Amino acid sequence: MRHTISVLVENKFGVLARIAGLFSARGFNIDSLAVGETEDPTVSRMTIISKGDDKTLEQIKKQLNKLIDVIKVVDFKEGEFVDRELMLIKVAVNAENQKNVLEAVESVGGRVVSALPGSVSAEVAGDSNKINGLIELLKPFSIVEVVRTGRIALGTGEKGMKADGKPEVNE
């Protein structure tokens, strides 16, 4: 099962290495990882997409929580969050097919950020379906490079993820 985990961490150097190291040392997979500062500059938020059975995921969450620089961990439940990713893509074009490429980008709601005689660069933001859809559409042309941010996720509903500290675990 694929899981989308949000982690609030201290915005300090070395924290990313701790988290990445934990995943590799314990043999957990990372499918996607995105990090950025939050509204509070002392706190960063990571979105990690990982695969594993329930037992593995439980262990991942517990091990993340054990890290002292980790403030909070949430494993999003299906249907209770949205996730987005941003892709930049560059396609080689010629006079004949440039129009087709521009159309393809527009058809998925992407935006062209640079259109030169030999190449078109575009951005598209959205869920993976949308992003993978555009890649599929552009495959028949000549894709020069693709860069993706990795997914970020946000829980829907009124509650938010706050850096108010770790609660006691009570099992």
Next chain:
Amino acid sequence: MNGARILIECLKKENVEVIFGYPGGQVLPIFDQLYDAPIRFILTRHEQGAAHAADGYARATGKVGVCLATSGPGATNLVTGIATAYMDSIPMVAITGQVKSFLIGNDAFQEADITGITRPITKHNYLVEDIKDLARVIKEAFHVASTGRPGPVLVDIPSDIQMQETEFAYPEKVQMRGYNPTYNGHPGQIKRAAKAISESKRPILYVGGGAIACDASDEVYSLATKNDIPVTMTLLGLGAFPMTHKLALGMLGMHGTAYANHAIMDSDLIIAVGARFDDRVTGKLDAFAPHASVIHIDIDPASVSKTVDVDIPIVGDAAIVLKQLNKMVKKPDTKDWLKTIDGWKKTYPMKYKIDEKLRPQYVVEQIYEATKGNAIICTEVGQNQMWAAQYFKFIKPRTIISSGGLGTMGYGFPAAIGAKLGRPKMPVFDVAGDGSIQMNIQELATAVIEKTPVKIIILNNSCLGMVRQWQELFYKKRYSYTKLCADTPDFVKLAESYGAVGMRITKKKDVRKAIDKALKINNTVVIDFRVEQEENVFPMVPAGEAINKMISGGLA
């Protein structure tokens, strides 16, 4: 005050009475402060020795052990010691010097990224980047090392920061939003556990190092004796319940007693206290304790249901949880169960061949007889470690000091020096193999000069016995590079060259006399016991087997 002085002031505030370490270029300012500081400094002869000694001190006393080394090679020499402490959850603060802040990242002389290197083997670590953070970092380091599930914390201090000046103010308390260990178990879960125990027919207590760390042995004793529940212990749990008690089953697992392994496999309720169901204990996981429900009391939520699935998890401090549990449990009827276990005890007693030959198990038994269990037994790793665990009757907590999780050869002797410093009135032994003892033999200088008289019992089989045993049993007796030489080194002369006392014993009848004599000598003593080379550790569960599928070497 400069950074180095601030460090010393912080250590004083933490009531540090002894530091183990070794000097070098990037810790000169700290050593300059140590010169007239009211803290004892033990100069080991290798940084690994310093780390293990700090660890042994911590295990013997329950306090935080402190070690100190310079940057680069000094720091990397601590690594094995830190990993050893990490695997066994030992509270330790390791302080390292680092190259000057502005040189970090330049491959400067004696630069090593020690926070990077130790990230996976510390509970937490710090690189101090600003003199203003130093006091807070030290406060946090001691707090993190000693609370929750304890563990080593490393603090790396660049030498320029040691020399910078700032005002010293030790924080009153720590504020760490990412760290909040759980001490009180969930009352509902404790109630469920009490009910499960009261209704069980074949309960067993499975007690690990966490019970020692939490000082929970009195509560373990009450739970066991008031309710007639048998107790098995892990290597690190030995001493949590007295081996002399009739409810004690000794160690379980790969080299555990047959009756402990049969009991856990047949039990209907396992009450795990500060133990983590590691592979040396469970054997083949799918086959482990098929009829048992599991109550697991542990301070580390990540230990719960990591391998064995747990029915009633209770996250909390073992002593606090057991105290509450003890108030609620109604005594189950375990008469038949204890009878069954007695049967196993009679059918499969711990035994070895008793004849005129000098066998290692006999030596361990004689240490027990000579001390009646009032001693601290450190061990090296290998057969010596297992015989110590099997044949010494541990009656008190913090009397076995052994590298369980990492299995570090060379641990026992420096750990013994640390233990002796922490508990000077207790006789301290290192039960060693002739292989392991050579891994930190240089600490003979430390033991003699610092007057920490430990007794080194070398069970000298002229080989790397435990590896030889596996080669005998599973590799067709192809003894590939496991032979050592009985006469190189000459341990008696070696001991004497350091100013210690050396003895060599080749006959069974001289064993007890030698131990008694060693106990009377107020110096470090090395006794070279020439034991049977072919002796193996039994019972033994072959790797990957269920733990009731023991082989007994034809003895049972």
